Amino acid sequence: MSSAPRTEPMTAEMVSEFVYKHSTGNDIGRFLAGMKDQKKIWCQRVRGLGVAVPPVGYSEADGSPAGEWVEVQPRGTVTAIARVFRPIAELHPSDLPFAYILVRLEGADTALAHIVVDDLDRLFIGSRVEAVWKPDEERIGSIRDIAHFRVIG
Amino acid sequence: MKRPVAVVGVGQTHHSARRADVSIAGLVREAVDRALLDAGLTHEDIDAVVIGKAPDQLEGVMQPEQFLAGALGAHMKPLLRVHTAGSVGASTAITAVTHVASGLYERVLTIAFEKQSEGNAMWALSPSLPFTPPLVAGAGGFFAPYCRAYIAKSDAPAHIGPMTVVNARENAMRNEYAHLRETVTLEEVTESIMLWEPIRYLETCPSSDGAVAMIIASEEQAKKGPRRPAWVKSGYSYAEAMWVPGRDQVSPRAGRDCVKHVYDTAGITDPWNQIDTAEIYVPFSWFEAMWLENLGFCAEGDGWKVIDRGDQRFGRHLPINPSGGVLCTNPIGASGMLRLGEVALQVMGRAGEHQVDGCKTALGHAYGGGAQYFAIWIVSSEL
Numbered sequence: 001m002s003s004a005p006r007t008e009p010m011t012a013e014m015v016s017e018f019v020y021k022h023s024t025g026n027d028i029g030r031f032l033a034g035m036k037d038q039k040k041i042w043c044q045r046v047r048g049l050g051v052a053v054p055p056v057g058y059s060e061a062d063g064s065p066a067g068e069w070v071e072v073q074p075r076g077t078v079t080a081i082a083r084v085f086r087p088i089a090e091l092h093p094s095d096l097p098f099a100y101i102l103v104r105l106e107g108a109d110t111a112l113a114h115i116v117v118d119d120l121d122r123l124f125i126g127s128r129v130e131a132v133w134k135p136d137e138e139r140i141g142s143i144r145d146i147a148h149f150r151v152i153g
Numbered sequence: 154m155k156r157p158v159a160v161v162g163v164g165q166t167h168h169s170a171r172r173a174d175v176s177i178a179g180l181v182r183e184a185v186d187r188a189l190l191d192a193g194l195t196h197e198d199i200d201a202v203v204i205g206k207a208p209d210q211l212e213g214v215m216q217p218e219q220f221l222a223g224a225l226g227a228h229m230k231p232l233l234r235v236h237t238a239g240s241v242g243a244s245t246a247i248t249a250v251t252h253v254a255s256g257l258y259e260r261v262l263t264i265a266f267e268k269q270s271e272g273n274a275m276w277a278l279s280p281s282l283p284f285t286p287p288l289v290a291g292a293g294g295f296f297a298p299y300c301r302a303y304i305a306k307s308d309a310p311a312h313i314g315p316m317t318v319v320n321a322r323e324n325a326m327r328n329e330y331a332h333l334r335e336t337v338t339l340e341e342v343t344e345s346i347m348l349w350e351p352i353r354y355l356e357t358c359p360s361s362d363g364a365v366a367m368i369i370a371s372e373e374q375a376k377k378g379p380r381r382p383a384w385v386k387s388g389y390s391y392a393e394a395m396w397v398p399g400r401d402q403v404s405p406r407a408g409r410d411c412v413k414h415v416y417d418t419a420g421i422t423d424p425w426n427q428i429d430t431a432e433i434y435v436p437f438s439w440f441e442a443m444w445l446e447n448l449g450f451c452a453e454g455d456g457w458k459v460i461d462r463g464d465q466r467f468g469r470h471l472p473i474n475p476s477g478g479v480l481c482t483n484p485i486g487a488s489g490m491l492r493l494g495e496v497a498l499q500v501m502g503r504a505g506e507h508q509v510d511g512c513k514t515a516l517g518h519a520y521g522g523g524a525q526y527f528a529i530w531i532v533s534s535e536l
Contacts, residue, residue: 012284014283016281018277020212022176023171023175023176025175056178057182062196
């Protein structure tokens with residue numbers, strides 16, 4: 001009678017891939033349409049937080065429904081930075097070194113996450129940045145309709 | 154239960170194949186807003202939140218409970234996510250019941266949803282498990298052999314499955330929230346394409362977008378009104394292992410044990426006569442006959458006879474799924490909670506056009522996974 005073979009640990013590969021389509025609904029929908037059609041950033045005033053960016057239709061603080069729509073400016077002040085020196089192809093939003101930022105847009109009370117790709121040596125917390133829009137034909141109704149933010153001061 | 158618990162508010166969305174008008178958060182909030190309004194409460198009155206949905210692969214949103222915390226008004230509150238496959242809506246509500254029964258919380262918001270239009274159920278429910286043969290069956294292909302086994306075991310005639318669908322569709326005509334509101338004839342069902350023998354296209358549940366929420370409260374809170382509550386007499390969730398050799402997949406033991414526990418706690422000795430209506434989880438036609446037996450409403454082998462006689466139709470001895478049930482509306486994760494919420498509305502006397510006359514005691518049921526998870530409750534108009 002032979003015995004079962006001893007083995008080194010092995011692995012089994014598994015690939016999981018599927019393309020989902022999320023409905024925007026009215027709130028994020030108007031935010032995305034504003035960027036695509038008007039190059040404007042529309043947000044909502046919500047209880048407990050002020051003007052929230054992006055608008056989700058309710059207050060993240062207490063669940064109450066959002067109030068009026070407010071246009072905020074496509075420029076503001078950097079409140080946080082995470083620098084990526086070696087981007088991972090196709091996963092990161094830039095092939096060249098870049099920085100993730102949180103930017104408090106003028107007229108807003110919460111910060112928006114985005115990226116800065118140029119003048120990284122001039123980028124600090126407190127820096128002033130401005131949105132760089134993609135051309136009309138490339139805007140699809142996405143947060144990446146803003147290609148990136150550039151340092152203006 | 155350690156202390157009395159009641160349902161004080163129920164809210165559901167209108168269900169359809171694609172609710173493109175709302176995001177996932179918007180869909181969930183539609184149900185939550187309606188449940189809070191129904192209970193005469195606001196988010197500030199809620200002590201804890203319990204959310205459930207079916208596998209994350211359905212919408213591709215990992216940790217949806219984290220993503221939805223703000224939408225649920227759960228900031229700075231205990232938030233728990235429950236996951237028991239297709240039965241999750243029911244086990245989620247029962248978890249909210251134990252939250253209140255424990256004495257830790259006075260008013261708990263419980264919510265379940267699915268937005269099937271954002272993904273594909275066939276893909277999402279054909280998982281690749283390590284070192285387990287991939288079935289690529291989806292739910293229908295998986296459960297069809299169970300139905301064939303039932304037919305062979307009980308000698309049920311072929312028209313029982315189609316009859317079940319005709320009745321379910323008639324019922325859904327009285328439910329303004331139902332997804333499929335169109336009657337079908339026996340001929341239309343039997344002539345529809347065979348998907349997974351013996352389950353035809355019209356004998357399978359739809360893919361729906363929808364959500365349902367309930368407010369579960371202590372006796373003290375429930376008595377404050379504004380409406381007559383539904384008292385939860387008992388509720389349990391049971392499970393058994395999926396791949397145990399020799400298990401009875403047609404009438405799983407976990408289901409039988411779960412309902413026995415529920416009946417014993419609620420003082421039910423003769424379910425056929427003591428229960429006024431039941432909403433049970435029937436995603437494929439034949440499961441109505443199968444669950445009638447598993448739930449002890451009739452003897453083993455007699456489930457199809459109840460349907461053949463029509464005793465489970467609206468207005469007859471024991472109306473089953475007066476809402477139209479899962480065969481007419483199936484936002485998977487929400488489907489179990491819809492069963493429980495519907496029977497709560499029945500004992501409150503507020504089920505609308507599909508209200509069962511004089512309904513005092515009702516059973517809500519869901520199953521999930523490979524017919525291995527069961528969650529059942531009994532609600533009553535009396536404390």
